[in-house]
Amino acid sequence: MHLIKSLLVVTAVALSGCTTAPTLPPPTFPGIEQSNKIAIEDLRPASESEKKIFSLMVSSDAYAIYRVADNATDPTGPRLLAHRAYEAFPQLAEQPSIKVLHFVTYANMQSHLRRSVTQGLLIGPVGMALVGSPSYPSSEVLTSAINSEQLERTAGDQEHTRAYFTEQENPSKSPVNVIYIDAEILGKRVASRCLVPPVTGKPNLFLVEAFDMCIANHLALHRSINPATAPQ
Template structure:
């Protein structure tokens, strides 16, 4: 059992993001102070802001799926959301408040880790940057508007299932991030599920950049007169 425990411990360290640093610095977001007037009512379950590795047991359905902590990005997801909403929705000047009911990110490395539990195909911090190369086919960010009750139904023991994807969404089973955003502003509630695969134009995609793409798609549904169910971006 000792070799197995050691292997799982090494995998846990890599999943936590302790690999070599990528060759590009993380993006900067100057001017955040301009949106300080937007009040963020953080109504999320407390656990959504904390990191959790759901399972290190290779036979588990939750194996190699983990929740990313708020502290993994700077700014945090909710703070970047408020800033982009301030830039995108001028109506917020009259109603400068956003209720954030859910903002949570999951990384699904299941298929890759089952092939190679030491992540030989990866470089760069897992959960912070996703590597896009010939090993992992690139695709578009896909945002889908969902019923907020679907998040309530997957709280607790079933939470790891939020990181699942369909064969149509990810036919090659590449490592992906799944980001859920559920907000209420301007008298309207919008809930989205955003799948972020490796992206060809960004060999190293920082999680905060993935947040930015998903936030853009999410806010577009506030602008649309007839909200679209699916929105793609790259």
């Protein structure tokens, strides 16, 4: 029983993000003040800006999945989106506002922590210390356009399913962040889902850097998608 309690504490600490934070100073964004003129109409559900651990029960489908709070990064995701949109679309100088309907981040450490719990039960805390943390192969950020209704359908009790991934997306079952962006820029609304695994060449990836990658891909989708052919 003591071992199980210890593993639950480890799980809670891991889900807080404390065990995976890079030791380097976070990146800065020179010139971000230039986009202060862009008004952000934040239309997100209030919960999307708040942290939530969905379950600490190993048997739960929601185990080791959590929603990341806005204040986990500086700048926040919506603020960085406004800045990158300002850089990408000169037309925003004439229409200096964007609507953010969703910008929410989930961390999925389910497979990683279930493996840790199983090993802990088999070999105990001392054995776990000797084994150390597993390493995962590096991959690339995956971004796809989605229908914004997908986010509405998975609200409430099914919210944790937004953090799921397919075997094709993440064959090694690495810990991942899944970032959803749904924004209207210059009258055009585009929604995207961005899966961030351990990234090649970025062993110490800050969440705000993951935001930047996903935002770049989202804005590329914004340029390329015709509203008439957007995902349904």
